[in-house]
Amino acid sequence: MRDRLIERILLLAATSAVAMLALITVFIFREGLPVIFDQGPLSFVTGLTWAPSLGQYGVLPMIAGSALVTAGALVVGLPLGLACAITLAEMAAPRARAVLKPTIELLAGVPSVVYGFIGMEVLVPFIRNAPLLGGPGYSALAASVILAVMVLPTIISISIDAIEAVPRSFREGSYALGATQWQTITGVVLPAARSGIVAAVILGMGRAVGETMAVIMVAGNSVQLPHSLLDPVRTLTANIALEMGYASGAHAQALFATGIVLFVVSLCLNEIAGRVRGRSRVSVVVAADAPADAEARAELLGDSGMRPSRMEPSL
Amino acid sequence: MTTTATLAMLFAAGCTRATARNSGDVVLAGSTSIQPFAERWAEDYTLGRVTVQSGGSTAGIKAAHDGTADVGMSSRQLHAAESEGLVQTVVARDGIAVIVHRANPVHALTLAQLRGIYAGTIRSWRTVGGVDAPITVITREEGSGTRDTFQERVMGDGVGIAREALVTAYSGGLRKMVAEDPNAIGYVTFSQLNARVHALALDGVMPTEQTIRDASYHLQRPFLFLTRGAPTGASEQFLQFVLSPRGQSIARAEGLAPVATY
Numbered sequence: 001m002r003d004r005l006i007e008r009i010l011l012l013a014a015t016s017a018v019a020m021l022a023l024i025t026v027f028i029f030r031e032g033l034p035v036i037f038d039q040g041p042l043s044f045v046t047g048l049t050w051a052p053s054l055g056q057y058g059v060l061p062m063i064a065g066s067a068l069v070t071a072g073a074l075v076v077g078l079p080l081g082l083a084c085a086i087t088l089a090e091m092a093a094p095r096a097r098a099v100l101k102p103t104i105e106l107l108a109g110v111p112s113v114v115y116g117f118i119g120m121e122v123l124v125p126f127i128r129n130a131p132l133l134g135g136p137g138y139s140a141l142a143a144s145v146i147l148a149v150m151v152l153p154t155i156i157s158i159s160i161d162a163i164e165a166v167p168r169s170f171r172e173g174s175y176a177l178g179a180t181q182w183q184t185i186t187g188v189v190l191p192a193a194r195s196g197i198v199a200a201v202i203l204g205m206g207r208a209v210g211e212t213m214a215v216i217m218v219a220g221n222s223v224q225l226p227h228s229l230l231d232p233v234r235t236l237t238a239n240i241a242l243e244m245g246y247a248s249g250a251h252a253q254a255l256f257a258t259g260i261v262l263f264v265v266s267l268c269l270n271e272i273a274g275r276v277r278g279r280s281r282v283s284v285v286v287a288a289d290a291p292a293d294a295e296a297r298a299e300l301l302g303d304s305g306m307r308p309s310r311m312e313p314s315l
Numbered sequence: 316m317t318t319t320a321t322l323a324m325l326f327a328a329g330c331t332r333a334t335a336r337n338s339g340d341v342v343l344a345g346s347t348s349i350q351p352f353a354e355r356w357a358e359d360y361t362l363g364r365v366t367v368q369s370g371g372s373t374a375g376i377k378a379a380h381d382g383t384a385d386v387g388m389s390s391r392q393l394h395a396a397e398s399e400g401l402v403q404t405v406v407a408r409d410g411i412a413v414i415v416h417r418a419n420p421v422h423a424l425t426l427a428q429l430r431g432i433y434a435g436t437i438r439s440w441r442t443v444g445g446v447d448a449p450i451t452v453i454t455r456e457e458g459s460g461t462r463d464t465f466q467e468r469v470m471g472d473g474v475g476i477a478r479e480a481l482v483t484a485y486s487g488g489l490r491k492m493v494a495e496d497p498n499a500i501g502y503v504t505f506s507q508l509n510a511r512v513h514a515l516a517l518d519g520v521m522p523t524e525q526t527i528r529d530a531s532y533h534l535q536r537p538f539l540f541l542t543r544g545a546p547t548g549a550s551e552q553f554l555q556f557v558l559s560p561r562g563q564s565i566a567r568a569e570g571l572a573p574v575a576t577y
Binding site: 050051052053054061125128136137138216220221222223232234241242243245246247248251 | 347370371374451456457458459460463466475478479480481482483484492495496498499
């Protein structure tokens with residue numbers, strides 16, 4: 001009797017979280033869809049002009065802006081993050097590791113407005129005054145660099161998990177064949193951890209796409225298709241946060257419509273990340289059951305035993 | 316201006332027709348730009364409780380029309396159709412200063428030059444008598460009242476602000492951006508002016524309290540209180556307070572140009 005009561009309460013708590021998500025979804029779509037259909041879905045997504053005062057709502061510059069800064073963040077952040085993950089998981093002495101890993105995780109706890117402020121005070125003037133760079137400083141480049149630092153903890157910690165999940169026997173097999181440590185890492189460990197690393201990258205992308213405050217502070221927020229990394233850009237999230245203050249009527253709805261685009265992008269990234277990881281979990285089972293040779297197993301196997309951590313699309 | 320006449324009428328009405336009510340609540344609604352100042356007035360008003368709701372000038376005009384608020388607030392001029400049946404009182408004037416970096420040798424622009432800079436046709440400071448450097452144009456976000464006024468008073472119909480312009484949602488942030496970039500130009504409300512940036516003269520007129528009040532400085536907007544018919548009762552009392560030396564000195568302390576000198 002008491003067990004059933006507790007069960008009910010827990011069920012209620014569980015469904016309320018899902019109901020919240022459902023409500024948010026319904027609300028965003030109800031508010032945003034009318035503008036999308038007034039404008040025509042295609043012209044909303046591919047329109048180049050965002051002029052709420054003239055009733056023109058095209059979000060392509062923002063989609064391009066989000067894509068550019070996210071890609072930039074990965075170009076800068078992925079090599080760094082991967083190098084850091086390999087070092088920590090495979091090479092670092094246990095003592096160094098005990099210090100470095102928590103420090104990196106601390107990086108995730110720094111509020112985004114702090115990153116944005118550092119970007120404004122240090123990075124933007126640097127870009128403006130540096131030879132070969134120049135321009136206003138507020139740019140896709142500034143946003144990319146700041147985002148790269150912000151996605152590092154995500155990429156590093158998930159990659160470390162993926163690398164550590166590669167069974168010890170793989171490495172031992174590799175060494176037994178006469179491979180060096182570096183050959184083992186590049187030839188056996190990384191391929192085996194590939195799907196986990198891909199998931200790390202996609203979750204990092206989700207973080208970059210959803211980031212708002214830091215990006216607003218350094219990206220310049222011009223509604224234009226960027227021609228270079230030094231051009232100011234506006235991201236989808238920035239569009240909502242910038243204009244929500246005074247928006248009313250159709251303008252406010254258009255911001256919700258921007259939210260729909262963001263929602264769909266985040267959902268897709270989440271789904272892809274989930275699938276990549278799901279595939280790897282299946283292959284672990286296969287690999288564990290099949291008495292295949294180490295190379296074939298390495299081919300099949302990815303990360304395992306990781307908790308699927310959720311991505312937070314900060315809408 | 317008709318508003319000046321309205322003002323005189325209001326004073327006359329206030330003197331002759333003393334209201335019997337000692338206290339009365341007043342509901343204000345409208346412009347988000349006026350809202351903080353209205354709240355300051357409401358704080359010091361002792362004859363009744365004043366409720367200030369925001370929602371934008373258009374909403375304020377509508378609220379005054381249909382009576383959902385006693386007083387509507389608008390920070391833009393009313394269209395002919397909107398003004399029918401409404402009495403408009405200018406309670407203060409808000410100037411918008413065009414600002415540049417302190418080291419910028421340019422100290423004055425014509426309206427046409429300013430329009431060219433913001434439309435993206437003038438791209439170098441050299442064109443307007445400055446150094447040979449590209450102009451960093453900074454603007455406020457869509458929906459901002461300051462931007463609306465800038466658009467209306469400087470750009471006019473049909474000429475939009477260039478896409479390349481940097482956008483920020485905070486006037487303090489905009490001032491900081493201008494203060495740190497020697498090639499930047501931006502605009503902020505008069506009250507946001509400080510020593511870190513310098514203001515430009517427009518068509519030869521510097522923005523000062525005096526030039527904003529006498530309307531010789533072009534880039535400004537009136538803060539209008541709207542009532543359906545001549546204000547009566549509690550609304551009238553509140554308007555009298557706002558236009559009194561006390562009310563106007565509050566406006567001045569908050570960085571607005573008062574409408575009357577005492």
